[in-house]
Amino acid sequence: MQHAGLFELNAVVAISAHRSFRAAATELGISPSALSHAIAGLEKRLGVRLINRTTRSVALSEAGERFLARVSPALREIAGAMEDVNEFRDTPAGTLRINLKERAAHQILRPVVAKFLRHYPDMNVELTLEGRPIDIVAEGFDAGIRLAEAVPQDMVAIPCGPETRFIVVGAPDYFARCSVPRSPLDLLTHECIRRRMPSGKLYHWEFEKRGGEQMVLDVPGRLTLDNDSLMVEAALEGVGLAFVSDFWVTGHLAAGTLRAVLDAWTPPFPGLRLYYPRHRHMTAGLRAFVDMIREETKLAAKGGGVHSTSAKPSGDHRERA
Incomplete structure (x- = not known):
């Protein structure tokens, strides 16, 4: 039986990690069809199916899982050996x-x-x-x-x-229509731009006053986003108040296009x-x-x-x- 090559072994690892031929092919720098051909050739030589493929899913078979468990440590050792040799180069590669x-x-x-x-x-x-x-x-x-x-x-x-800090910001146009919040509790009467977390949950705004007092609020708002730069854009348009990293708004604060409020409740960390x-x-x-x-x-x-x-x-x- 012809032995599997290093590329084919890495292909199995990539497919297992991504559960997708397209994503695995992108990682390996080849076309999905070339990857499929390589896996088919490996399965033919081994005489067993390693990957179960349907129109909706890609997953390792039981034989594939056992195969992966055996080859993964060896591949890590090979990668480590290549990195060790790389130490002798003038520059990393x-x-x-x-x-x-x-x-x-x-x-x-x-x-x-x-x-x-x-x-x-x-x-x-x-x-x-x-x-x-x-x-x-x-x-x-x-x-x-x-x-x-x-x-x-x-x-x-x-x-x-x-x-760094998370800070509450709003546009001058917004504050021309609405009062400036003096306490986090005042936000309950404001239009806030809500945050959807990667977990799917809505983020509750967290505040801590210098001295230890804390508040966590489920703020009201008609716009919910999951992206900081879009929150800043919405705040600039006067849609409502945003609670974002100072990284995103430093320039806007300096230019006066956004104003920070509740500074005493947003200490650095x-x-x-x-x-x-x-x-x-x-x-x-x-x-x-x-x-x-x-x-x-x-x-x-x-x-x-x-x-x-x-x-x-x-x-x-x-x-x-």
């Missing part, structure tokens, strides 16, 4: 896969990712924007970026910037962190990226580099940023 949210992508793209790609011409970077919390190891990512409080405890976490597994081999590419994050964070503390961003503590809110 390979692909760095990072899972993060939209705001984090905006924050690091120009000061970090663009600079990283210029410095390391043999490196590729794949940023995957994800609203829901995920297991970066199980889903094949080298690292993730989330708020400090949302990072799993067994991960190494590197600061990506300074402290730790911002974004780049995180990665504590006990897994650290690739040369990830090490170089971490070093650049640290360098840019130091620059930011001196007035340049990575920009601020953010959210506020407790429960489901961790999905906001």
Whole structure:
């Protein structure tokens, strides 16, 4: 029997991870038909079906699950061996896969990712924007970026910037029609732009006064969105009050097109962190990226580099940023 090649083994892993031939083919850089042909050839040589395919779903068969359980550790060892050899190169090479949210992508793209790609011409970077919390190891990512409080405890976490705040903002046009809230309870009589979380829940606005007093409110509002930049656009149009990261509105506040309220109830807290597994081999590419994050964070503390961003503590809110 002809032995399976490394590409075919990685193809099975990709299909298992994505549950989709199209998504797996995109990851592998080939067409779906080429991937289907490779899997069919592997199944023919093995004499068993590894993948069950219908018009609605793609899943590993029982034989496929057992096959994957045996080959996955070997593939990780092979990848680790290749990375070990990569240490002897003058510069890192390979692909760095990072899972993060939209705001984090905006924050690091120009000061970090663009600079990283210029410095390391043999490196590729794949940023995957994800609203829901995920297991970066199980889903094949080298690292993730989330708020400090949302990072799993067994991960190494590197600061990506300074402290951050979530703030309530409204347009001058809105405040010309409605009173300025002096307390979070006043929001119950205002038009607020509500937030739908990745979990499907409606976010309840969270406030904490300097000194410890806290409030959590299910604010009223006729517009519900799941995207920060759209919330800012709606606030600029005078639709209502938005509760968003200061990252999205710093320029608008400086220009006077938005006004912040309830400042005493929105204290700063730790911002974004780049995180990665504590006990897994650290690739040369990830090490170089971490070093650049640290360098840019130091620059930011001196007035340049990575920009601020953010959210506020407790429960489901961790999905906001």
